[in-house]
Amino acid sequence: MKSKDSDYEVIITGSGVAGLTCGALLAKDGVKVLIVEKNPFVGGYCHSFKKEGFTFDLVSILLGCSEGGKIYKILKEIGAEKGLEFIRIKKYLTLHGIDDEVIEISSELIEVIENLTVMFPSDKEGIKGLFQTMDGIYKDLYIMPDSFISGLQFLSGNHLRKYGNKTYRELLDEFISNKRLKFILSSIAITFGGMTADMVSALYISNVIMTFFKEGGYLPIGGIQRLPDAVSKVFCHSGGTLIAGERVNKITIDKGMVTGIELSDGSVISTSCVVSNIDAHQTFFSLIGEKNLQDNYLEKLRLFRSSTSAFVVNLGLDLDIDNLPLSHMTLLLPAADPDELTFEVQRMINGNVSGFCIAHIPTLSDPSLAPEGKHVINLITLPSYDCNRNWTDEGNIISEKMICELERLIPKVSANIVHKSFLTPLTLEKYALNYKGACYGWSHTPAQFGMKRLQPKTPFKGLFLTGHWTVPGGGVTASMISGFMTSKIANEYLRNECGT
Ligand SMILES: Cc1cc2nc3c(=O)[nH]c(=O)nc-3n(C[C@H](O)[C@H](O)[C@H](O)COP(=O)(O)OP(=O)(O)OC[C@H]3O[C@@H](n4cnc5c(N)ncnc54)[C@H](O)[C@@H]3O)c2cc1C
Incomplete structure (x- = not known):
């Protein structure tokens, strides 16, 4: 077995946005950091790929990228904010019902409240009460001080206590009586993670919806890949080392303490601190091994349920x-x-x-993603990995069915498609090795959101977690917050335990 000399104080496994955020902040603080990524590119799910002149993104929207927003604050802390240009998405959502009714949902909260009140006057007070409560949850949930000195704090505010175990449906039922209005408000929630109102946590959905309205929905000009690339650039400039295209096979542990990692080529790199940005299943069941886990932690891991996967048809359209x-x-x-x-x-x-079906059309906001006059459309459906579809054989048939649905929105669309490909739950699984191709780590049920997720600290000395399988939750914003939190915890560990 080859042993690589190492004076790395921290090794981060995986370069998703959480791993990169954590690494860039530690490197900026002078810590010697190595990031090991199995793909030849950084960013994990935050990835763009080009086909026939069209740029396709997996991620549809980023929340909070302008001054004051959570992503912006983290980018500024890293020193990566200047290398990126974001476009605010002004026209976010249109609902096309079976009755051919078309409802546009504005990106401005005041307009949404006004429009819904005009449509449903007898629910006027309920609409006001609902959005005030969601705002209360948003404010209670995170305090991110501008100084970032104390980092992210979870508060036990009134709203969190009252709604911590409730679903979004229960929140809607408390304020809204009209069924049609509940239907519209439930439909908005589906675009933020693909869960139904009666499954998704009231806290999670209130927080993302209010983050969207108060901090804005954005795209980095040129594609989502620009975000991890910008963070990775700062990481390397700050002295961090990136090994891309190399898989981590093992996190080595001795007497409950981290001793290093083993790569797929068999070489070992020693360190006393590892941050895993890799899916929690793989981290514990494969890289560490079940036999090394305490029963209570193992039981906890087995009780968690992962979020849904996705089937995405990527279309280039000349229309x-x-x-x-x-x-x-x-x-x-x-x-x-x-x-x-x-x-x-x-x-x-x-x-x-x-x-x-969800049609994601990023070229309406950023035309640079397609050749002039053309468009990118990503058709998204969110099946569970275990739904017994044979994706390899059925992918083409499923794509055609979804394109048929799209004809309802865009007449003659089929005749004007100049590029077509698709991604299945198997592709997603292979892509970032997330368990069962899960899009958001654990699903955002009331039992699995916020502090109920896995904590950055693990039962092993020197092993920490970051990313969408940990607190505070899934999505790019939350994953970057997680990277920020874990960097503080790892830094403190190095100071206290290793005297650095
Ligand atoms: C189809 C889809 C649409 C989405 N849409 C949105 C959206 O619109 N907005 C939003 O905010 N979020 C969205 N998300 C969710 C969001 O992308 C994720 O929650 C977030 O990017 C997760 O980041 P992460 O850092 O936790 O890890 P990941 O992105 O999962 O990255 C983990 C990294 O670890 C690497 N890795 C894994 N195993 C190993 C190993 N053994 N050795 C070395 N490296 C390894 C992987 O290659 C990967 O680079 C979407 C996700 C999907 C799949």
């Missing part, structure tokens, strides 16, 4: 769609009330691909 009623996210809804919607989304999770 003028500028005058159609389309937004950055356009939802094709096969239902008209919240109970039917739950039923249809459940069918989608079980692998049924007709009916419900």
Whole structure:
């Protein structure tokens, strides 16, 4: 077995946005950091790929990228904010119902409240109460001081106590009586993680919806890959080392303490501190090994449920769609009330691909993602990995069904497709090695959100976690917050335990 000389104080396994954020902040503080990434590129799910002149992104929207927003604050702390240009998504969401009704949801909170109040006057007070409560949750949930001295703090505010165990549906039921209005508010939530109102945590969804309205939804000009590339550049400039295209096979532990990592070529790199940005299943069941885990931690891990995966059809379109009623996210809804919607989304999770579909059209905001006059459309459905679809054989048939649905939105679309490819849950699994191709780590049920997720500290001395399998949750913003938090914890560990 080859042993590589190492004076790395911290080794980070995986270069998702959380691992990169953590690494860049530690390197900036003068810590000797190595990041090992299995892919030849950085960013994990935060990745863009080019095909026939079209740029495709997995991630559809980033929350909080302008001054004052959470991503911006973290980028500024890293020193990467100047290398990036963001576009604010002005037209975020259009809902297309089965009854051919088209509802546009503004990106401005005041307009949303006004429009919903005009449509549902008898729910006026309920609408006001709902958004005030969601704002209360947003404010209670995170305090991110501008100085970043004390980092992210979870507070036990009133809203968190009251809604901590509730679903979004229970929150809606408390304030809203009209079924149609509940249906619209439930549909908005689906675009932020693909869960139904009666499954998703009231805290999680209130926080993302209010972050969207108060901090804005953005895209980095030129594609999502620009974000991890900018952070990685600062990491390397600050003295960090990146090994890309090399898989970590093992995190070595001796007497409950981290001693290093083993790479796929068999070489060993020693260190007393590892931060795992890799999926929690792989970290504990494969890299560390079940036999090294305490029973209570093992039991906890087994009780967690992962989030849904995705099937995405990537289309390049040679058609003028500028005058159609389309937004950055356009939802094709096969239902008209919240109970039917739950039923249809459940069918989608079980692998049924007709009916419900999300069309993500980033070129409406950033035309540079396609050749002039052309568009990128990503058709998204969110099936569970275990839904018994044979993705390899059925991928083409499923894609065609989804394109047929798209004809409802864009007449003659099929005849104007100049590029077509697709990603399945298997592709996603292979891509970033997330368990069962999960998009957001553990699913955001009330039992698995916030402090109930895995903590950055583990039962092993010198092993810490970062990313969407840990606190505070899934999505790019939360993963970057996690990277920020873990960098503080790892730094403190080095100071206290290693005297650095
Ligand atoms: C289809 C899709 C759409 C999404 N849309 C959005 C959206 O619109 N907005 C949003 O905010 N979020 C979205 N998300 C979720 C978001 O992308 C993730 O929550 C976030 O990027 C996770 O970041 P992470 O740092 O935790 O890890 P990951 O992105 O999972 O990165 C982990 C890294 O570890 C590497 N790795 C794994 N195993 C090994 C190993 N053994 N050795 C070395 N390296 C290894 C992987 O290659 C990867 O680079 C979406 C996700 C998907 C899949």
